[in-house]
Structures are given as C-alpha cells and as structure tokens.
Amino acid sequence: MKGDGGIQLVINTRGSYLKKKNNCFLVKNDDKVFEVSEKKVESILITTSATITTDAIKFAVENNIDIVFLDKFGDPYGRVWHSKLGSTTYIRRRQLEISDEPEGFKLAKGWVIQKVENQVQLLKDLKKNRPEQKEELEAYISDIEDLKTQLEELEGTLEGKRNSIMGLEGMASRHYFEALNFLMPDDWKFNGRSRNPAQDGFNCLLNYGYGVLYSKVEKACIIAGLDPYVGFNHTDNYNKKSLVFDLIEMYRVYADRTVFNLFSRKQVKESFFDEIPKGMTLNREGKAVLITAVNETFEKSITYYGRNIKIGNIIQFDCHRIANNLIKK
Amino acid sequence: MNKKANQKKKANQKKANPEELKLLVWVIYDITENRPRQKVSDCCKSYGLYRVQKSVFLGDLNANERDSLAVECEELVDTDRDSVYVFPMDEQSFKKVQLIGQAFDKELVSDEVITKFF
Numbered sequence: 001m002k003g004d005g006g007i008q009l010v011i012n013t014r015g016s017y018l019k020k021k022n023n024c025f026l027v028k029n030d031d032k033v034f035e036v037s038e039k040k041v042e043s044i045l046i047t048t049s050a051t052i053t054t055d056a057i058k059f060a061v062e063n064n065i066d067i068v069f070l071d072k073f074g075d076p077y078g079r080v081w082h083s084k085l086g087s088t089t090y091i092r093r094r095q096l097e098i099s100d101e102p103e104g105f106k107l108a109k110g111w112v113i114q115k116v117e118n119q120v121q122l123l124k125d126l127k128k129n130r131p132e133q134k135e136e137l138e139a140y141i142s143d144i145e146d147l148k149t150q151l152e153e154l155e156g157t158l159e160g161k162r163n164s165i166m167g168l169e170g171m172a173s174r175h176y177f178e179a180l181n182f183l184m185p186d187d188w189k190f191n192g193r194s195r196n197p198a199q200d201g202f203n204c205l206l207n208y209g210y211g212v213l214y215s216k217v218e219k220a221c222i223i224a225g226l227d228p229y230v231g232f233n234h235t236d237n238y239n240k241k242s243l244v245f246d247l248i249e250m251y252r253v254y255a256d257r258t259v260f261n262l263f264s265r266k267q268v269k270e271s272f273f274d275e276i277p278k279g280m281t282l283n284r285e286g287k288a289v290l291i292t293a294v295n296e297t298f299e300k301s302i303t304y305y306g307r308n309i310k311i312g313n314i315i316q317f318d319c320h321r322i323a324n325n326l327i328k329k
Numbered sequence: 330m331n332k333k334a335n336q337k338k339k340a341n342q343k344k345a346n347p348e349e350l351k352l353l354v355w356v357i358y359d360i361t362e363n364r365p366r367q368k369v370s371d372c373c374k375s376y377g378l379y380r381v382q383k384s385v386f387l388g389d390l391n392a393n394e395r396d397s398l399a400v401e402c403e404e405l406v407d408t409d410r411d412s413v414y415v416f417p418m419d420e421q422s423f424k425k426v427q428l429i430g431q432a433f434d435k436e437l438v439s440d441e442v443i444t445k446f447f
Contacts, residue, residue, distance in 0.1 A: 010446045023375030027447045034447050037377035040440075288446050295444045 006042025010291055012284055014048045020055040038063045045070065045212075047287050066219055072281045073196055074211030076218070087225025087323065094326040095230050095243075105158045107322070108232035109151065111250055112169050116148045118253035119176040126183060126260075133183060140179035147172045158232055165233055169249075180260060188263050197279025204273055205262065205290055208282050209255035210248070212294055216315055217248045224319035247322075251315055258297045262289070352417040353439060354378070354395055356386040358402075360411040368405045369413060372398065381433040389440045390417075 009025065011018060016029045025044075026035045044060060044067045046052075052067070057080055060067050067080040085092075098104040120141055127137045151168050154161050173193075181190055181202075190202040198204040221228045221243055231242020233249075262268050272286030282290065298312025309317065356373050360366040370380070376398050378388035390398065395415060402413045423439065436442050 007442055007445045010444060012446045016447055022371045029447070032447070034445070035374060035380075036445070037375055039375075039377040291446075292444050299443055 007036065007040050008043050008045060008291075008295055009036065009041050010045045010047060010288075011050045012047050012287055012291075014050075014284075016048075016050045017052075018044070018050060018056050019053040020059040025056060025059070038065065041065050043068065045215075045291070047291075048284070068215045070208075070211055070215070073198075074208030074282070074287075076211055076215040079215065079218070081219070081222065085222075085225060088327075091225040091323045091326055092227040092230065095227055098326060099230065099232055100157055100159060102155075102157055104232055105156060105161065107325075108158060108246060109154060109165060111246055112165055112233065113148060113151055115169070115249040115252065116144060116151065116172045118250065119172060119256075120144055120148070122253055122257055122260075123176070123179055130183065136182060137179060140175050140182075143175045144172050147175075162233060180256070183260075184263060185266070188268065194279070197276055197281060199279050201268060201270075201273055201280070202259065202263065204280050204282050205259045205268070205286070206255060208287065208290055209259055209294055210252060212291065213251055213255050214244060214248055216312075217251065218244045220315040220319040221247065223316060224323040226319055226323055247315075247319070250318070254297050254311060255294065258293045259290070262293055267293075351389040351391045351440075352395070352419065353423050354388060354390045354398075355416040355418060356398070356402075356413065357416070358384050358406075358411070358413040360384070360406055360413070362407070362411075365405045365407065365411070369402050372401050372405065379433065379438045381438070387433070387438045389438075 009027070011027060013029050016027055018025060018027050020026070021035065024035050024037050025041060026033065028034070038059065041060075041063075043065060046067065047070045057067065061080060061082050064082075068076050069078045071077045098107070123137055123141050123144070127134055127141075130137070147168050151165065154164055154168075158165075177193060184190065184202065188201055190200040193206075194200070194203045195207050198207050218228055218241060226243060228241040228244045231244075231246045234240070234242035234245040267289065269285075272282060272289065273280045274283045295312075298310060300311050301308050302311050302314065304314055304317060356378060358366070358369055360369060366384075370384075370386070373386040374380070376388070376390060376394055378386035378390075381387045395417060399413075399415050402415075406413060420439075426435075428435070434442075437445070
C-alpha cells in the first residue's frame with residue numbers, strides 16, 4: 001500500500017486516454033492534458049469508458065497503485081493489482097478452519113454488532129442538532145438497540161445461527177433507513193433500499209458510495225493476506241467475495257454519513273442523476289461530487305485503539321488485526 | 330493528556346521525520362540545448378513537481394528528494410553555460426505568493442488535492 005496523502009486519480013470523462021510517459025501518468029481527452037508523477041498517485045479509479053495502455057497498467061502495478069473499474073452503479077467490476085498474495089497462505093488456511101468454530105462465530109457476530117453500533121451512533125449524532133425530531137429518533141434508536149442486545153446474546157456456531165444473525169441485522173437496517181428517511185428533506189424522501197437500479201437519488205448516491213467502499217475493503221483484505229472469497233456471515237456458495245461483504249458492514253456508516261450530509265447540506269441537485277429504464281444512475285457531475293465527499297470523509301481523523309488515524313486507514317488496520325488474530329496461537 | 334505525554338509526543342514527532350519534512354520547492358532553469366532541457370523537465374516531473382511555466386516547476390519535496398534532484402540535474406546540464414536553481418520555500422511565504430494572469434493550481438502543487446478528476 002502506498003503511504004497516504006496521494007491523489008486518487010478519477011477518470012470520469014468518457015473517451016479519456018491514460019498512458020505512461022517517462023515516470024508519469026498522462027491522461028488526455030480532446031481538449032485537456034494532465035500529467036502526474038507516479039509518486040503523487042495513490043490509486044486510479046475509472047468510472048467511464050476510457051482507454052489505457054498496457055504500459056500504464058504495468059507502471060501502476062510496479063508502483064503498487066491499484067486501478068479499479070466501476071460500473072455505472074458504482075460496483076467495482078474489476079481491478080488491476082499484482083498477482084501476489086498479500087501475506088502468508090497460513091492466514092487463509094486459518095480463515096477456513098475457524099469459520100465453523102465458536103471462535104469464528106464470535107468474530108463474525110462482532111462485525112455485525114459493530115455495524116449496528118455505528119448505525120446507532122449516526123442516529124445519535126443526528127439527534128443532537130434536531131431537537132424537534134428527538135422523540136421519534138429515540139424510538140428508532142431504542143428499537144435498534146433492542147436488536148443489538150438480541151445479537152449480543154446469540155451463542156453457538158455460524159452453522160446454526162447464521163440465519164438469526166442475518167435476520168436481526170436486516171431488521172436493524174430497516175429501522176435505521178426508516179429513521180434516515182424520516183430526517184431527509186421532503187424533496188428527497190425515499191422508499192426503502194433499492195439497487196440495480198436505484199429508484200431515487202438517495203439510493204443512487206448510497207449504492208455508488210458502497211461500491212467505492214467495497215473496492216477499498218477488497219484491497220485491504222488482499223494486502224492483509226485475507227482471502228476475499230472465504231466469508232463467515234455470507235456463505236461461500238454465492239460465488240462472491242463473501243469476506244468483503246462481511247467486513248464492509250462495519251464501514252457502510254461512513255458512506256451513509258457522507259451521503260446523508262450531502263442531502264442535509266443541500267448539496268445534491270436533480271442534475272446529478274440520469275433516468276434509465278426502471279430507475280436512475282449517477283452521472284459524471286454526480287460521481288464527481290460523491291467521490292470527492294467520500295474521499296474527504298476518509299481524510300478525517302478518528303481515535304482508533306488510542307491513536308489518531310485517518311478514517312480511510314481503519315479498514316486496513318482492521319484487516320491486519322483480523323489476520324494477526326487468526327494466526328495467533 | 331498529561332504534560333509529560335505531550336512532551337514525549339512532540340519529541341517523537343521531531344525525531345520521527347527530519348527527512349520527511351516537505352517543503353515547497355521552485356525549480357527554475359535556463360538551458361541552451363534542447364536535449365538536456367527536455368531531460369531536466371522530465372526529471373522534475375518524475376519527482377512529482379508540476380510545471381507552472383515553461384522553465385519553472387513547483388511542488389512538495391523532502392530534503393532527500395531536493396538533494397537528489399539537484400544532483401541529477403547537475404549531471405544533465407552543461408554547468409559552464411546552463412543554470413538550474415532549486416529554491417525551497419516555507420508554507421508561510423507560499424501563502425503570500427501573488428498570481429497575476431494565467432495562474433497555476435495552488436492547491437494541486439501544495440498537495441492539498443486528494444481527488445483529481447479528469
């Protein structure tokens with residue numbers, strides 16, 4: 001992983017061309033050119049149709065800069081990254097072993113509890129500045145906290161309790177999004193979660209934000225030596241990166257908070273969205289606003305086990321902790 | 330936090346990165362031949378400096394990078410005829426810089442940009 005402080009280069013203009021020139025990346029389209037040293041770039045995000053040379057890909061791989069491709073919903077559909085394992089295979093072996101032991105259950109349950117705690121925390125933060133909606137919010141919060149208590153009381157192994165965990169998590173999320181919808185400005189109220197395609201502006205931004213987050217979680221897993229495909233709460237038979245789905249739950253709140261703030265600060269415009277059959281997508285203007293806001297959130301500092309780190313680095317720290325705990329005797 | 334811990338923290342910060350301390354650096358040159366001039370400008374770009382005028386580059390560099398950039402440039406040019414200046418500048422002074430006419434992106438050169446759209 002590159003040290004922090006680099007630029008995220010986002011290729012967001014259709015038809016842009018990315019190549020390597022000397023020790024720089026050079027991006028150009030019909031009327032603009034931008035040249036930037038490899039030293040300054042942390043990652044490259046491609047959100048639209050573009051052309052890249054294999055030289056540029058090789059240059060990025062050699063310098064540990066990952067290239068992520070996002071589809072129109074924000075879901076990463078691929079990435080270019082060197083083909084080495086991030087760490088020892090022993091971590092992956094332990095990951096498989098532990099998944100049906102009580103220890104694995106504890107770990108996986110912990111992630112869901114963390115997610116629910118984050119949801120409660122966001123609602124509590126929102127409550128502070130909204131004295132008029134205080135009572136309704138408290139009702140939502142106490143509903144979610146009840147579910148959290150039920151989660152904490154679960155014991156056993158994943159085999160037997162997976163459905164209970166997922167069920168409680170789902171219920172907590174329903175209350176949580178109802179609460180967020182309750183606080184949304186009138187013009188932007190939404191009707192539950194929707195994806196592929198989103199039915200409203202809120203879901204549109206949120207899905208895209210989750211996509212960006214997903215790609216960060218996947219990268220952190222690879223670097224820490226965790227196998228993205230071996231999940232705990234999400235079973236393997238999805239043929240999906242189940243561990244990424246498991247872990248992303250703890251970080252969704254950062255996308256939620258970012259998106260919610262964009263709405264409450266009136267920074268979202270109708271012009272961010274394009275109508276598509278059966279729903280809507282985020283266009284170039286909307287992507288730029290969202291990705292900027294998400295990156296700003298990641299730059300903020302937070303206390304993590306007694307030290308100050310950037311929110312954006314939590315994911316990597318957590319993954320390393322998980323990996324270290326797996327191989328610890 | 331108590332006073333002692335604070336002092337310790339400060340000391341650590343100081344000790345941790347004398348070389349990591351980045352300063353804004355202006356690189357200004359006057360080079361007669363095309364080839365070495367091209368090479369110097371490529372060199373500046375590869376150090377992550379941004380071109381702000383034809384023979385003026387600007388960007389954040391730490392002490393090591395400043396030194397090795399100077400050494401590389403020295404090897405490229407004819408020191409009897411050409412000149413390359415490497416001027417470090419502190420943040421306070423950079424804030425007072427006045428830009429008239431075609432201005433460069435101040436935030437970009439001082440590494441405040443975290444997302445660059447293209």
